Amino acid sequence: MLTKLKRLGHWFIAIGAYWFYGRPSRHLVVIGVTGTKGKSSTCSFIASVLKAGGFKVGLLSTIEIEINNEIIRNKNQMTMLGRGQIQKYLARMLKAGCQYAVIETSSEGILQHRHLGLNYDIVVFTNLGSEHHERHGGFLNLKRDKGKIFAGLERSFPKILGGRRVKKTIIANVDSSDAEYFLKFSAAVKLGFSIKNANPGASALCSQVFTAKNISSHDAGADFEVFGNRYHLEMLGEFNIYNALPAIAIGDAIGLAPEQIKLGLNSVKQILGRLQFINVGQPFSFVVDYAHEVISLTALFNALRPLVKPPGKLIGIIGSDGGGRDKSKRFNMGAVAGELCDYVIITDVNPWDEDSEEIAQMLAAGVRSSGQVDNKNLHIIIDRRAAIKESFNLAGVGGVVALTAKGTETAIIGKNGQRLAWDDAGIATELLRRFLNN
Numbered sequence: 001m002l003t004k005l006k007r008l009g010h011w012f013i014a015i016g017a018y019w020f021y022g023r024p025s026r027h028l029v030v031i032g033v034t035g036t037k038g039k040s041s042t043c044s045f046i047a048s049v050l051k052a053g054g055f056k057v058g059l060l061s062t063i064e065i066e067i068n069n070e071i072i073r074n075k076n077q078m079t080m081l082g083r084g085q086i087q088k089y090l091a092r093m094l095k096a097g098c099q100y101a102v103i104e105t106s107s108e109g110i111l112q113h114r115h116l117g118l119n120y121d122i123v124v125f126t127n128l129g130s131e132h133h134e135r136h137g138g139f140l141n142l143k144r145d146k147g148k149i150f151a152g153l154e155r156s157f158p159k160i161l162g163g164r165r166v167k168k169t170i171i172a173n174v175d176s177s178d179a180e181y182f183l184k185f186s187a188a189v190k191l192g193f194s195i196k197n198a199n200p201g202a203s204a205l206c207s208q209v210f211t212a213k214n215i216s217s218h219d220a221g222a223d224f225e226v227f228g229n230r231y232h233l234e235m236l237g238e239f240n241i242y243n244a245l246p247a248i249a250i251g252d253a254i255g256l257a258p259e260q261i262k263l264g265l266n267s268v269k270q271i272l273g274r275l276q277f278i279n280v281g282q283p284f285s286f287v288v289d290y291a292h293e294v295i296s297l298t299a300l301f302n303a304l305r306p307l308v309k310p311p312g313k314l315i316g317i318i319g320s321d322g323g324g325r326d327k328s329k330r331f332n333m334g335a336v337a338g339e340l341c342d343y344v345i346i347t348d349v350n351p352w353d354e355d356s357e358e359i360a361q362m363l364a365a366g367v368r369s370s371g372q373v374d375n376k377n378l379h380i381i382i383d384r385r386a387a388i389k390e391s392f393n394l395a396g397v398g399g400v401v402a403l404t405a406k407g408t409e410t411a412i413i414g415k416n417g418q419r420l421a422w423d424d425a426g427i428a429t430e431l432l433r434r435f436l437n438n
Contacts, residue, residue, distance in 0.1 A: 010082075010112040017084030018117030024090040025119040026157045028058070028098060029166050031250065032105040032118065034146050035126025035173070037296040038243045039079070039104045041235075042126055044271050045247035047102045049264030053256040058093030061104040062290070063272050063408050065089055068096040075410045077350075080109030087117060099161060110145050119157040123149050124246045125172040125182045129295045143181060150185040169253065171246050174202040174209060191253065193245035195238065210249045212241050219307065229258040234269045237303035239296075273407025275300070276425055280432045284312055284395040288424045290407030292320070292349070294332045297404065301340035304400045312399025315391045316341035319384075319405045320363060322354030327362065334366025341402075343394045344372055345379045347387035349405045350413040356382045384412065388428055392435045403428060 018025075033042045040061045047059045047066065059066035062079045066072070067089065080086065086103070093101055105115060105123075128143060150170060159166040167188040172179040174192035179202035183190055192206035195215070203209050212224040215238070222233045224241055226248055233240055244265055251261040270276060276288040285307055291300045301316060308314050316337040320330050337344045344367045346360045360380045372378040381387040391401040403424055406412075411419040 007111075007113065010114070011116065013082075013084060014113045014116040017087040020084070021087040021091040023117070024087065024094045025101070025117060026159070027094055028090060028101045029122070029159055029161055030118055030120045031100060031102045031122040031124065032115070032120045032149055033102070033124040033126065033246070034105040034107070034110075034149060035124075036129035036293065037291075037299070038126045038239060039106070040290070041240065041243040041271050041274050042124060042246055043102045043104050044268055045244045045265060046124075046250055047100075048267045049247040049251045049256065049261050050100050050102070052260045052264030052267065053251065053254070054260075055100055056096065056098045058089070058096075058098040058101040059103075060086065060089060060101070063274075067093050068098050070096070073408070073410075077409050077411065077413070078109075079104050079106035080114045082109075082112065082114060086114060090118075105149060107142055107146055110148055115149050115152075118149075119159075120149055120153060121156065121159055121166050122169040122171065122250060123153060125150075125170070125176070125179065126242070126246075127173055127176050127295065128178040129293055143178060147182060147185065150182050150187075154186040167253075171249050172202065172206075173242060173245075174199050174206065175242075176202075180205065189253065191249045193242070193249055195241060195245075208249075210245050210252070212245060215241065217303075217306075229262075231262055231265055233265060235271070235275060236307075237275065237299060239299040239303065240275070273409075273424070275303070278425060278428050278432060280429060281436060282392070282432050283397045284392075284399040284401060286391075286401045286403070286428055286432060288403050288407065288428060290405070291402075292405040293326070293329055294336055297333060297336050298340070300402060300404065301337070304402055305340070308400050309398030312396040313342035313394060314340070315343045315345065315394050315399065315401045317345045317347055317387055317391055317401065317403045318363060319347045319349035320359055321350045321352070321405075322356070322359055323350070323352035324354065330359065330362035331366040331369075334363040335369050336366075337363075338367035338370030338372040338378070343377045343379070343391075345381055345387045345391055345394075347380075347384045348382050348412060349384075350409075350411075351415070352413055352417075353415050384422070385427060385431070388431050389435070392432070 043061045056068045153168045169189040170187040171191045175198040183205040192209035194211045214225045216223045278286045
């Protein structure tokens with residue numbers, strides 16, 4: 001947990017940067033997306049739909065920074081940038097003529113006051129797991145801290161766009177058991193999105209619920225209907241439908257036509273590090289994905305299982321950050337991987353000052369609980385490059401390999417902050433080519 005002195009320092013930096021850069025969020029419609037998984041993809045879908053509607057858009061996410069179609073790779077390994085960078089980029093967006101800023105908003109960022117001075121207009125809640133709860137002093141504190149950006153909506157600076165007042169809006173995944181908490185904050189408009197209609201209490205708090213129906217998933221993506229309009233995604237998985245629904249809700253709320261929304265969704269062909277397929281002609285599928293906790297691993301492996309063609313196998317390469325972060329999740333991560341994958345390989349992610357072998361054994365305990373056996377269908381290979389190479393031997397023709405936990409991160413961080421340059425997609429491509437040549 002952060003000390004009071006550090007919190008105060010973060011507060012001064014956030015407020016100071018807000019004023020130094022001219023309070024840019026007062027002149028942008030700011031959309032914040034928060035939750036445990038799917039934030040980056042949700043931000044990408046929202047930004048794409050807004051661009052299809054003819055708006056100039058800025059984007060700040062774990063993956064990239066976008067300023068009216070100028071793309072800058074986020075190499076900081078931080079979801080929310082610090083040290084005044086958020087306000088600096090908002091000022092650049094404003095100068096470039098952007099009307100909207102879509103900001104991926106993390107619990108860690110909120111804990112360090114990086115959300116201050118953002119003047120949110122629309123806040124999206126995707127889902128809530130226990131990841132990072134230790135940093136907040138428990139799950140309830142985690143939920144309370146996320147709630148700060150919802151509570152701040154009614155105090156946020158009012159905006160005018162196109163001669164119309166921008167309505168403060170909450171959009172929530174009403175299939176989540178935590179949705180009611182976030183929907184009870186004050187806002188002019190409250191919208192829900194759903195696939196399962198799992199939480200009638202949350203739905204009742206919304207003026208409208210955007211529910212995906214008649215879902216069809218296939219190798220080329222997913223199709224579904226919302227209020228009689230048929231939408232297509234170029235990306236696999238039910239979880240990507242969840243990620244796309246807030247973009248539909250926002251598009252509808254600001255008056256975009258269904259065809260504009262469809263164009264925006266269809267334009268998202270690939271999100272780096274998120275269900276990113278690497279294909280150099282190998283006889284099995286290879287996927288890079290950021291999944292690094294129980295909810296996202298479960299969704300990923302369930303989405304990939306239908307792609308496995310016998311005699312191929314589903315291989316899950318998993319790992320967990322060190323630095324004392326969320327140790328309690330490691331057993332459950334291993335258990336999910338062991339239950340859903342044919343083979344599990346445990347490897348390094350960012351050990352920081354923890355021992356890599358100890359982290360691996362915490363994950364392995366969960367894998368073993370599902371019945372997997374060491375050196376048979378459970379392998380501990382700390383060296384990430386060697387782990388990737390071993391997965392090729394296990395996948396078989398028609399198999400699927402899922403390389404998880406890093407996505408677009410550009411370094412493996414070890415003791416004393418030492419950084420080893422890294423690129424999951426690039427290194428996997430290199431190793432796959434060598435595999436084919438041999």
